[in-house]
Amino acid sequence: MKLTRRAALTGVAWLGSCRRPEGRSVRIIAVGIQEFFPLFLAQELGHFQEAGLEVAIDVVAGGSKAVEALMAGSSDVMCDNWDYTLFRAPQGRRLRAFTIVLLTPSRLLAVAPAQADRIQRVEDLKGATVGVGSFGGTHHRILEYFLSVHGLKISDVQVVVIGAGPSAVAAFEHGKVDAGILTWSSYNVLKLRAPRTRALIHPRSREEKRRVFGIEDLPSHSLFAREDWLAAHPAQARALAEGMLRTMRWLREHPAEEIRALMPERFRTAYPEADLETIRAVVDALSPDGVMPPGGPEAVAKAVTSAVDREREPNFDLSKTYTNEFVKPVK
Numbered sequence: 001m002k003l004t005r006r007a008a009l010t011g012v013a014w015l016g017s018c019r020r021p022e023g024r025s026v027r028i029i030a031v032g033i034q035e036f037f038p039l040f041l042a043q044e045l046g047h048f049q050e051a052g053l054e055v056a057i058d059v060v061a062g063g064s065k066a067v068e069a070l071m072a073g074s075s076d077v078m079c080d081n082w083d084y085t086l087f088r089a090p091q092g093r094r095l096r097a098f099t100i101v102l103l104t105p106s107r108l109l110a111v112a113p114a115q116a117d118r119i120q121r122v123e124d125l126k127g128a129t130v131g132v133g134s135f136g137g138t139h140h141r142i143l144e145y146f147l148s149v150h151g152l153k154i155s156d157v158q159v160v161v162i163g164a165g166p167s168a169v170a171a172f173e174h175g176k177v178d179a180g181i182l183t184w185s186s187y188n189v190l191k192l193r194a195p196r197t198r199a200l201i202h203p204r205s206r207e208e209k210r211r212v213f214g215i216e217d218l219p220s221h222s223l224f225a226r227e228d229w230l231a232a233h234p235a236q237a238r239a240l241a242e243g244m245l246r247t248m249r250w251l252r253e254h255p256a257e258e259i260r261a262l263m264p265e266r267f268r269t270a271y272p273e274a275d276l277e278t279i280r281a282v283v284d285a286l287s288p289d290g291v292m293p294p295g296g297p298e299a300v301a302k303a304v305t306s307a308v309d310r311e312r313e314p315n316f317d318l319s320k321t322y323t324n325e326f327v328k329p330v331k
Helices: 005-019 034-044 063-072 082-086 138-149 166-173 184-193 206-213 227-232 234-252 256-262 272-285 296-311
Strands: 025-031 054-060 077-081 095-100 107-111 129-132 158-161 179-183 198-201 221-226
Touching: 025 034, 025 063, 025 234, 034 054, 034 077, 034 184, 034 221, 034 234, 034 256, 034 272, 054 063, 063 077, 063 221, 077 082, 082 095, 082 221, 082 296, 095 227, 095 234, 107 138, 107 184, 129 138, 129 166, 138 179, 138 198, 138 296, 166 179, 166 184, 179 184, 184 272, 206 296, 221 227, 221 234, 227 234, 234 272, 256 272
Parallel strands: 025 054, 025 077, 129 158, 129 179
Antiparallel strands: 077 221, 095 221, 107 179, 107 198
């Protein structure tokens, strides 16, 4: 017999309340972009509760604000791109990922529809105006790497800030940029609204990831926390990993249409086709086990080193940026 969503969630919440000991509340901070929906579905489906946790999720506009909250201790865990762990933490505190969610960077380099004929390849971007989410942020760093793969320097283009989501889509549509870094969700919406939009680098397939990064599996969206928090809260970290892995398995077993129906309203756009394409891309990119892939840290570090080099410590040890001790197969 198929349970209704309300009945299923009620049952899961009851199980979680039976198992939940005191002191197992966790506050997670994340950026509210569509690609992060697995985290929010983990809560919506009751998988964190089932693992014995009481989880609160705070949403902020950008990753830098999320990191500030994490470092200040107002949040315990962050869900975002693994490469945040490469930055030097204030007061000697490091960030360490403990569950890898996606194995594909959800960012691509696209050409604005008005420039589709003039810009046919990355090399044609010399002298162009290129948009990124923020100066020095993830989009800026990945742009620099994408250009370098094709023999260009960041100084060969004019970089401007276009934000993410609707503001980035608007910048493309209104001719504010010739090209730019977009998330999957923004690109999928833009393609529906302006079909001439085209991707120059879209490292979604295993073949394209190997061409661009030299490897097929890269750590992308992850759960990470301060080292001191992980050392003091191993049970919570293990339960978070369990809940996240349970959700990732659930996502692989259900169609995109059902997933979209369960997604919180904030993650659904006015374009169901675009939403479904993003959902399929995210599900395809899910890690099978939450474990850091071999060679992944080195490949990502290589892609962002030029922008973070001055902030990294001498002899930076990539093995300190993640741990696999909290992930285990979900039964």
